[in-house]
Amino acid sequence: MAKASANFVCQSCGNATSKWSGRCDACGEWNTITEEVPLSQGPGGKTLGATRGRKVALSDLATTEAAPPRTASRIDELDRVLGGGLVPGSAILVGGDPGIGKSTLLLQAAAAFARAGQKVIYASGEEARAQVRMRAQRLGLGEAPVQLAAETNLRDILTTLEAEKPGLVIVDSIQTMWVDNVASAPGSVAQVRAAAHELTTFAKRHGTSVIMVGHVTKDGQIAGPRVVEHMVDTVLYFEGERGHQFRILRSVKNRFGPADEIGVFEMTGGGLAEVLNPSALFLSERGTPAPGSVVFSGIEGTRPVLVEFQALVAPTPQSQPRRSVVGWDGGRLAMILAVLEARCGIPFAGLDVYLNVAGGMKINEPAADLAVAAALLSAREDIAVPPETVVFGEISLSGALRPVGQTENRLKEAQKLGFSNAILPKGGKATGKSGMSLSQMPDLVTLVGEVFGAG
Numbered sequence: 001m002a003k004a005s006a007n008f009v010c011q012s013c014g015n016a017t018s019k020w021s022g023r024c025d026a027c028g029e030w031n032t033i034t035e036e037v038p039l040s041q042g043p044g045g046k047t048l049g050a051t052r053g054r055k056v057a058l059s060d061l062a063t064t065e066a067a068p069p070r071t072a073s074r075i076d077e078l079d080r081v082l083g084g085g086l087v088p089g090s091a092i093l094v095g096g097d098p099g100i101g102k103s104t105l106l107l108q109a110a111a112a113f114a115r116a117g118q119k120v121i122y123a124s125g126e127e128a129r130a131q132v133r134m135r136a137q138r139l140g141l142g143e144a145p146v147q148l149a150a151e152t153n154l155r156d157i158l159t160t161l162e163a164e165k166p167g168l169v170i171v172d173s174i175q176t177m178w179v180d181n182v183a184s185a186p187g188s189v190a191q192v193r194a195a196a197h198e199l200t201t202f203a204k205r206h207g208t209s210v211i212m213v214g215h216v217t218k219d220g221q222i223a224g225p226r227v228v229e230h231m232v233d234t235v236l237y238f239e240g241e242r243g244h245q246f247r248i249l250r251s252v253k254n255r256f257g258p259a260d261e262i263g264v265f266e267m268t269g270g271g272l273a274e275v276l277n278p279s280a281l282f283l284s285e286r287g288t289p290a291p292g293s294v295v296f297s298g299i300e301g302t303r304p305v306l307v308e309f310q311a312l313v314a315p316t317p318q319s320q321p322r323r324s325v326v327g328w329d330g331g332r333l334a335m336i337l338a339v340l341e342a343r344c345g346i347p348f349a350g351l352d353v354y355l356n357v358a359g360g361m362k363i364n365e366p367a368a369d370l371a372v373a374a375a376l377l378s379a380r381e382d383i384a385v386p387p388e389t390v391v392f393g394e395i396s397l398s399g400a401l402r403p404v405g406q407t408e409n410r411l412k413e414a415q416k417l418g419f420s421n422a423i424l425p426k427g428g429k430a431t432g433k434s435g436m437s438l439s440q441m442p443d444l445v446t447l448v449g450e451v452f453g454a455g
């Protein structure tokens, strides 16, 4: 039975409960639960089946409607992440930390789509018109045919959209939008959910593409865009480290294209610039190979990307040694340390371990296991891996190495960037066509013996 009074909602993850508590059971955040008025109640509180609705038209799968044409912004990094351009009537969420550059990216996108012939409206609930105009001037977009609106009342915005019939509307941000028939504060889960629902429905009904900006906040004060993710067609995250100028636009869900695709940008004084060769960028700060540094040949979406893993292993006076990771998964690091200890007899007890992906990149692929292991061993033994070498492969708990997908693409990218050796698992589909010299290894013990001469 559905909970009739489940109207205490966690502002962080959207989990609903029937009573208040200090800590959300679902996501573990503190002080995030507030009471909200339920979104809708049927007439007299009856279940849906009790009153009859209208019959819905059904159709078969084989309808021959041509796929609607996509609009390309000609910002290649953006178009690729969208799956080849903007699909009419699609709802897109762009999430990211405050200040990472979402408004900048979307203003540039608005101008690009406008120049490609779309009618574009940019509705800002955060900045005044003058502020947006000033930013446009700075970005050199002052002449772009984009219509501006500074408004937070969604009813007014929808009325305007209905009259203007734009091809694309950008709503910055979904947390500032206010739906006047929902009785809670702007930014609450109920408001964010209602606003996203209204905009998504509008997109489908009128064939207008909607891009919504959503701030991701950890303190739970403003509802995260997670509650919106299931409603929209495409979810993009704009990521990056504050200290670095690289920004990565990553698709985590896309009904019209591949997920896990990335677009790489660089934040410059004149806005975001496309980075067409990310491998060269991520390796640009690399000097001569030092112990602890290993180049990983990864696949991001449909593209191979080379990144550098850096490890530092140092004795610690503490009884609890530190395990610090930036850009990779901490749990996966613990697993690799355990495998090195259990299968290769190389202990890391009493040693602090720091692991870092250079350039502020985040890596999720298990294929990076072997590169991480090589970086850790190299740092611990103080032996640099052979020069001009890339490493990739997955490590299983037994210490065996498992081949990974797209071996040939990884090798080709490495060769293109001047690498000549690769350390990879045995049994992959490496044909040697790439001209790289390959060291194929069956297990981690072989790596330890052959590359680091230890054991």
Ligand code: TYD
Binding pocket: 096, 097, 098, 099, 100, 101, 102, 103, 104, 105, 135, 138, 139, 267, 268, 269, 270, 271, 272
């Ligand atoms: P912004 O797009 O306002 O971030 P968000 O909308 O995600 O909150 O970006 C803000 C940051 O970007 C700000 O710290 C300054 C920087 N920035 C540049 O470095 N160059 C530029 O041309 C612009 C417009 C912003």
Ligand code: MG
Binding pocket: 099, 102, 103, 104, 126, 172
């Ligand atoms: Mg902004």
